[in-house]
Amino acid sequence: MEAKRVVVSGMGAxxxxxxxxxxxxxxxxxxxxxxxxxxxxxxxxLPTKFAASLDLxxxxxxxxxxxxxxxxxxxxxxxxxxxAANEAMSDSGLKTDNLNPYRLGTSIGAGGVGLWDLxxxxxxxxxxxxxxEVSNGIKLNNSTIWANVLSHIHPLTPxxxxxxxxxxxxxxxxxxxxxxxTITTAxxxxxxxxxxxxRQIKYGIADIVISGGSDSMINPYGLVAFSMxxxxxxxxxxxxxxxxxxxxxxxxxxxxxxxxxVILEELEHxxxxxxxxYAEIVGYSSTNDAFRLTDEPPEAWGSIAAIKAALKDAKxxxxxxxxxxxxxxxxxxxxxxxxxxxxxxxxxxxxxIPVSSTKSMIGHLVAASGVIExxxxxxxxxxxxxxxxxxxxxxxxxxxLDYVPNVAREKKANVILSNTFGFGGQNAxxxxxxxx
Amino acid sequence: xxxIPDEHEIFGKLKNIIVSxxxxxSDLVTQEAKIFNDLDAESIDIVDMRFQIEQTFGLxxxxxxxxxxxxxxxxxxxxxxxxxxxxxxxxxxxxxxSVVQS
Numbered sequence: 001m002e003a004k005r006v007v008v009s010g011m012g013a014x015x016x017x018x019x020x021x022x023x024x025x026x027x028x029x030x031x032x033x034x035x036x037x038x039x040x041x042x043x044x045x046l047p048t049k050f051a052a053s054l055d056l057x058x059x060x061x062x063x064x065x066x067x068x069x070x071x072x073x074x075x076x077x078x079x080x081x082x083x084a085a086n087e088a089m090s091d092s093g094l095k096t097d098n099l100n101p102y103r104l105g106t107s108i109g110a111g112g113v114g115l116w117d118l119x120x121x122x123x124x125x126x127x128x129x130x131x132x133e134v135s136n137g138i139k140l141n142n143s144t145i146w147a148n149v150l151s152h153i154h155p156l157t158p159x160x161x162x163x164x165x166x167x168x169x170x171x172x173x174x175x176x177x178x179x180x181x182t183i184t185t186a187x188x189x190x191x192x193x194x195x196x197x198x199r200q201i202k203y204g205i206a207d208i209v210i211s212g213g214s215d216s217m218i219n220p221y222g223l224v225a226f227s228m229x230x231x232x233x234x235x236x237x238x239x240x241x242x243x244x245x246x247x248x249x250x251x252x253x254x255x256x257x258x259x260x261x262v263i264l265e266e267l268e269h270x271x272x273x274x275x276x277x278y279a280e281i282v283g284y285s286s287t288n289d290a291f292r293l294t295d296e297p298p299e300a301w302g303s304i305a306a307i308k309a310a311l312k313d314a315k316x317x318x319x320x321x322x323x324x325x326x327x328x329x330x331x332x333x334x335x336x337x338x339x340x341x342x343x344x345x346x347x348x349x350x351x352x353i354p355v356s357s358t359k360s361m362i363g364h365l366v367a368a369s370g371v372i373e374x375x376x377x378x379x380x381x382x383x384x385x386x387x388x389x390x391x392x393x394x395x396x397x398x399x400x401l402d403y404v405p406n407v408a409r410e411k412k413a414n415v416i417l418s419n420t421f422g423f424g425g426q427n428a429x430x431x432x433x434x435x436x
Numbered sequence: 437x438x439x440i441p442d443e444h445e446i447f448g449k450l451k452n453i454i455v456s457x458x459x460x461x462s463d464l465v466t467q468e469a470k471i472f473n474d475l476d477a478e479s480i481d482i483v484d485m486r487f488q489i490e491q492t493f494g495l496x497x498x499x500x501x502x503x504x505x506x507x508x509x510x511x512x513x514x515x516x517x518x519x520x521x522x523x524x525x526x527x528x529x530x531x532x533x534s535v536v537q538s
Contacts, residue, residue, distance in 0.1 A: 069481075151490075154487060155487050156484055
């Protein structure tokens with residue numbers, strides 16, 4: 001069977017700037033940082049006190065959810081996915097009544113979905129405190145704790161915390177009866193979700209896949225988890241500019257939150273209904289370093305293999321790439337390794353093209369980083385402006401490419417590469433091409 | 437002196453619970469309203485309702501036992517017909533009385 005061509009026909013986003021693709025685009029093109037001091041919970045005893053958080057409470061987000069009842073089983077991250085899906089489907093112009101539901105699927109990247117959302121964390125801690133026995137000295141009674149959890153924590157909480165619930169809500173809302181999946185591979189989750197959706201359409205399994213992902217870990221559990229691993233910036237003194245990928249002074253990533261959904265559609269299906277596609281996905285790779293859980297392998301062999309594999313899938317040479325949106329977390333290791341990988345694959349061409357990190361502005365959206373940066377790539381292609389790497393003031397000898405320092409740049413990019421690398425040695429690369 | 441809420445108060449609190457759990461308009465929550473058929477409840481909504489009833493009235497409710505007490509050997513259709521707001525209000529009232537008596 002001949003491989004089908006796959007295009008992006010709709011997009012939706014929830015970013016730390018707010019709801020919608022437009023606000024995302026306006027801010028990244030203007031080089032605006034979404035960084036804020038964390039004030040939803042007490043971080044005085046934690047090493048990182050800032051994040052790129054969305055200034056909307058769960059109650060405010062819940063007002064956008066349809067049907068309203070879905071809120072009961074949607075975590076903060078799940079609500080973001082739903083809102084982004086709503087925008088993307090509306091943007092695509094697709095009417096679900098006209099679609100074969102068995103050829104419509106979902107493919108959503110998810111991470112720490114909701115088990116440790118702020119509300120739930122606080123409720124759980126209250127239960128722990130109630131479970132203290134004082135009769136024989138102060139002692140926590142484990143058996144009582146779990147009995148109290150059963151009695152006092154809302155029984156739908158486990159559903160909120162299940163990683164496949166966002167995809168389930170999207171499938172129900174849009175009557176997607178085809179292959180619906182959730183991918184949890186840390187930072188590569190939503191990039192892989194898009195890539196696997198692309199493969200399903202390419203190989204004739206689906207006509208349309210609602211794909212992307214969401215994540216929201218700006219809560220005590222998320223902050224503590226990443227702090228334990230020593231990967232977040234602790235530059236609280238300079239928090240406004242601490243997210244500085246590729247800069248010599250970088251000390252880790254800034255965490256963000258949000259969601260992105262892209263509607264992937266078979267090209268002919270899209271053209272038949274008269275919808276203008278945004279871009280064509282021409283290449284995807286998913287590889288694993290098979291080395292260690294968090295260390296980069298020597299000479300970045302995993303990232304190199306991933307970029308090469310995406311180019312091979314696209315049947316493109318490395319010098320056809322016009323812009324790279326990097327994983328660019330701002331950790332010492334990633335930025336150096338990624339720079340090395342780009343140079344290893346592109347050779348001298350690496351020095352001729354812009355290479356930037358959106359994480360400098362919106363932080364690391366973890367499971368949603370792949371999709372939100374993919375959307376940044378589609379926007380860059382459509383609008384012919386590449387977003388900058390902000391807070392870039394001091395070059396690093398190990399990172400010597402053109403990172404589009406601080407100011408966006410006009411550039412007509414016909415082929416764009418989006419890199420995503422995650423814990424567990426996961427690598428995912430997506431290539432898009434201009435479609436006229 | 438009994439401190440069991442009267443039927444009016446029970447119904448009022450139950451109505452609030454149902455509006456919250458099922459996210460329906462308050463006007464639809466009448467004594468005769470069928471919780472599954474008229475108010476569009478699904479299984480997880482009953483779990484939610486049960487929890488809120490327990491928290492509000494200080495009861496312990498076994499969901500399966502509650503549904504079984506609708507009647508012996510009822511099929512799914514009959515359960516959906518009998519499970520009304522009014523029936524749940526009476527169930528809560530009976531439960532509260534039996535707690536006081538014991």
